[in-house]
Every structure is written in structure tokens, then in C-alpha cells.
Amino acid sequence: MLLIQRRSAILSEKTLDLSRRRNRRWLLALACLPLLGMVAAFGIAPNTRTEAVQLQQVIQELPLVLPAPAETASTQSYWREERIQRGDTIASLLARLEVDDPDAVKYLRTARNVRSLYQLVPGRTVRAVTDGGGELVSLRYLHGDGTELIVRRDGTGFHTSEEPAATQTQLVMASGEIRTSLFAATDSAGLSDAVAVQLADIFSSEIDFHRDLRPGDRFCVVYETLYNDGVPIRAGRIVAAEFTNDHQTYRALYFQDNQGRGGYYTPDGKNVRKAFLRSPLEFSRITSGFTISRLHPVLNVWRAHKGVDYGAPAGTRVRVTADGRVQFVGWQGGYGKLVVVRHNNGYATAYGHLSSFAKGLRAGLRVNQGEIIGFVGATGLATGPHLHYEFRIGGVHQDPLRHAMPPGQPMMREDRTAFDHTSRSLLERLDLIRGMNLALVN
Numbered sequence: 001m002l003l004i005q006r007r008s009a010i011l012s013e014k015t016l017d018l019s020r021r022r023n024r025r026w027l028l029a030l031a032c033l034p035l036l037g038m039v040a041a042f043g044i045a046p047n048t049r050t051e052a053v054q055l056q057q058v059i060q061e062l063p064l065v066l067p068a069p070a071e072t073a074s075t076q077s078y079w080r081e082e083r084i085q086r087g088d089t090i091a092s093l094l095a096r097l098e099v100d101d102p103d104a105v106k107y108l109r110t111a112r113n114v115r116s117l118y119q120l121v122p123g124r125t126v127r128a129v130t131d132g133g134g135e136l137v138s139l140r141y142l143h144g145d146g147t148e149l150i151v152r153r154d155g156t157g158f159h160t161s162e163e164p165a166a167t168q169t170q171l172v173m174a175s176g177e178i179r180t181s182l183f184a185a186t187d188s189a190g191l192s193d194a195v196a197v198q199l200a201d202i203f204s205s206e207i208d209f210h211r212d213l214r215p216g217d218r219f220c221v222v223y224e225t226l227y228n229d230g231v232p233i234r235a236g237r238i239v240a241a242e243f244t245n246d247h248q249t250y251r252a253l254y255f256q257d258n259q260g261r262g263g264y265y266t267p268d269g270k271n272v273r274k275a276f277l278r279s280p281l282e283f284s285r286i287t288s289g290f291t292i293s294r295l296h297p298v299l300n301v302w303r304a305h306k307g308v309d310y311g312a313p314a315g316t317r318v319r320v321t322a323d324g325r326v327q328f329v330g331w332q333g334g335y336g337k338l339v340v341v342r343h344n345n346g347y348a349t350a351y352g353h354l355s356s357f358a359k360g361l362r363a364g365l366r367v368n369q370g371e372i373i374g375f376v377g378a379t380g381l382a383t384g385p386h387l388h389y390e391f392r393i394g395g396v397h398q399d400p401l402r403h404a405m406p407p408g409q410p411m412m413r414e415d416r417t418a419f420d421h422t423s424r425s426l427l428e429r430l431d432l433i434r435g436m437n438l439a440l441v442n
């Protein structure tokens with residue numbers, strides 16, 4: 001049941017070449033031929049073609065067929081790839097790569113510039129080319145940052161270089177259901193933290209991910225993943241996302257306007273980002289597990305003290321919820337270290353009990369929505385580390401959780417045609433993955 005929740009599917013025929021030998025498992029693959037060949041430009045180029053999507057759902061164990069790298073052109077050489085496992089040593093790794101070469105072992109153990117390989121980060125990939133006798137011809141180790149360590153042998157010995165890994169971008173789709181936390185759900189959907197945080201960020205004007213999530217909430221994402229010879233290096237940008245929170249569904253599509261500014265829009269062209277963020281806390285794996293229940297019960301009642309309290313570890317980054325100008329930075333009675341920011345139309349926000357302020361923050365400074373202004377602490381009258389957040393309109397305290405936020409910058413009219421064009425194929429993808437979910441649930 002709900003197989004899709006635990007797997008991501010890749011919208012490309014290349015998927016069939018990408019499944020890892022050491023990670024053999026049941027994958028859900030989409031054969032989606034009409035979409036091939038437009039992956040790189042998709043979502044950005046205004047002239048992206050939209051074609052009928054023919055979906056064939058395939059659930060099968062995918063065989064490993066890795067593309068042969070250039071070094072294997074010679075019939076004398078053998079190419080192997082291994083994933084580093086916990087407890088590996090250089091020697092055990094080389095043995096699995098069928099490198100039978102004392103000189104190479106000595107070089108890899110002692111050379112200064114191959115140090116990054118010593119860390120033997122489990123899960124990373126090492127590829128080696130050997131000759132028929134097991135002598136090392138070349139070795140490639142992909143770093144987490146997208147660069148590649150390359151060791152090559154020539155007539156004089158071994159040489160090491162570090163080069164940017166050649167990358168290909170693929171679109172990947174995933175979906176999941178919240179049972180305990182967003183990270184638990186994104187983990188089981190195989191999404192990286194970078195994608196989870198992006199997802200929370202995209203909908204941060206609609207959903208307070210610290211407070212609003214409910215069991216049964218669902219999400220679908222389409223995001224870029226960068227590959228090097230079939231090895232995923234890292235996740236890129238989310239190009240389309242859907243989030244259903246408490247039975248209400250929000251959709252966001254990435255679009256770059258004719259000035260080159262990217263942003264997320266609803267299918268009917270409204271900016272997903274509103275003038276205010278729902279939460280002043282930066283969402284992260286660390287803060288996601290904290291709830292208001294850790295606080296003193298009296299403080300939990302909004303009416304009692306005209307603010308919202310966010311329990312969070314000391315040091316958690318606090319971001320300003322809207323563009324504005326800093327009005328106050330300093331100590332103020334029970335608030336402890338406090339920042340007050342003035343926004344348009346008589347709005348103001350206040351952030352109390354901070355442990356410290358962002359460097360250089362002072363009254364009069366302009367700040368942009370999402371900018372870090374300080375760090376969670378317990379200064380002033382606080383029973384433990386938490387952020388006290390106030391939202392005022394015309395000097396009157398309001399409950400930000402109940403207040404309808406003003407909309408963000410709308411899309412320029414001249415961008416609308418291009419947006420409609422790209423959004424159609426993005427929506428088709430979201431529909432695809434949601435359709436698959438339903439098929440699997442039923």
C-alpha cells in the first residue's frame with residue numbers, strides 16, 4: 001500500500017540506467033516518452049512545448065545498465081564502480097573494485113592530494129578503471145559538492161586532479177503523506193533536506209510548518225536533480241509543488257519572468273509568496289520537532305500576552321516576516337533582546353527573547369522578507385528558549401495566525417502568456433503523480 005510514498009520516480013527513460021546496483025529495490029518508474037528531450041529547458045524557457053502526456057505506469061525491479069565511460073574504450077581495460085560502505089578502508093574498497101596494484105594502494109594511502117578520499121563517506125561512489133592485470137589506470141571519486149577527484153596513471157606514475165563533475169539535469173517527482181513530521185515524510189519519499197526545506201519555503205506564506213501540519217497532509221514535488229554519469233550529485237530547484245494542508249490544496253509553479261527573476265506562482269498566475277511569511281522561524285530539521293507544548297502553559301494563550309510563542313533551540317535563526325525597516329534593536333524589559341520592524345500600511349512585527357541580533361542590525365536599516373535578524377534565546381521574562389513574535393496593525397496587536405495576509409507582488413501582464421505555456425506542462429506532471437497516488441491507494 002502507498003508504495004509511491006516511499007519512492008521517487010524519475011521522469012525520464014534514463015531512469016532505467018540509473019538505479020544503483022547496491023540499492024536494488026522496487027522502484028516506481030514512469031515511462032513518459034513524449035516528455036523526453038525537454039528536461040533541461042523545462043520550466044524556464046518560455047517556448048517549452050506542451051505535448052500530450054502518455055503515461056504508462058510500471059512497477060518493476062530495474063536492472064542496472066550503467067553507461068560505459070570513455071576509459072573503457074580500450075578492450076584491455078575494465079571499469080568498475082562501488083559505493084563506499086560503512087567500515088570500508090582504502091584497501092577493502094580497492095579490493096572490491098578489483099584493483100590488484102600495490103603501487104596504487106601505496107599512492108592512494110599516502111598522497112596528500114587524495115586526502116578527501118580517506119574520509120570514505122558511506123554512500124559516495126568510487127569508479128576505477130584497471131587493465132587486465134588489475135593495475136589501476138584511473139580512479140574517480142565524486143565529492144558531495146559536485147567536484148570530482150580524478151587519479152590517473154601515466155608513464156611517470158600517478159597524478160591527481162580535482163575537476164567539476166560533468167552534470168546532467170533530470171526532473172524527479174516524489175510525493176508523500178505527513179504522519180508525524182514533514183521530515184519524516186520527506187525522508188520516506190527519498191527527498192533530501194534541501195528539497196524539504198525548499199518545499200516548506202515555497203509555501204511559507206500559506207502554511208506555518210511549525211504549527212499547521214496535520215497527519216494526512218500530502219505533498220507532490222517535481223524537482224531538478226543533477227547527475228554525473230548516472231550518479232545523483234545533489235537536488236536542484238523545485239519546479240512544481242503541491243501541498244494539501246488540512247484539506248486545503250496549494251499549488252506552486254516556478255517561473256522566471258522576462259527580467260530573469262524567478263518565483264513561484266499559483267496556476268492562475270498569483271504570487272505564492274505573500275507580503276508576510278507565516279512563521280518567523282527558519283524551518284529546519286532541528287526546529288521541525290519542536291512544538292509549543294514545551295512552553296509554559298500560560299504563555300501559550302495568545303490573548304494573555306498578545307503574541308505567538310515558538311519553542312525552538314537557542315540559536316535557531318529568526319527571519320523577518322516581511323520587507324520593512326528596523327525600528328528598534330535592543331533590550332526592552334520582559335522582552336529581553338528585542339527587534340521591532342515596521343512594514344507598509346501600518347504593519348509592524350516584533351521578535352523577543354533573542355539571544356543575539358544579526359550582525360550589523362540597527363534601527364533604520366531596510367530588511368527584506370526572510371532575512372535573518374537574530375537568534376532564538378531566553379532573554380527577558382522567558383522560561384526557556386523560545387521566540388516571542390508579535391504582529392501589530394496600526395499599533396494594535398493581532399493574532400497573525402488568524403489574520404489574512406496581504407498578497408505579494410503580482411505577475412507582470414506581459415509574462416502571462418509565457419507563464420501559461422510553461423505552467424501547463426508543470427501541472428500535467430503534478431496531475432500525473434497525484435493520479436498515481438490515487439491508483440495505488442485504491
Ligand SMILES: [Zn+2]
Pocket residue numbers: 299305307308309387388389
Ligand atoms: Zn510570548
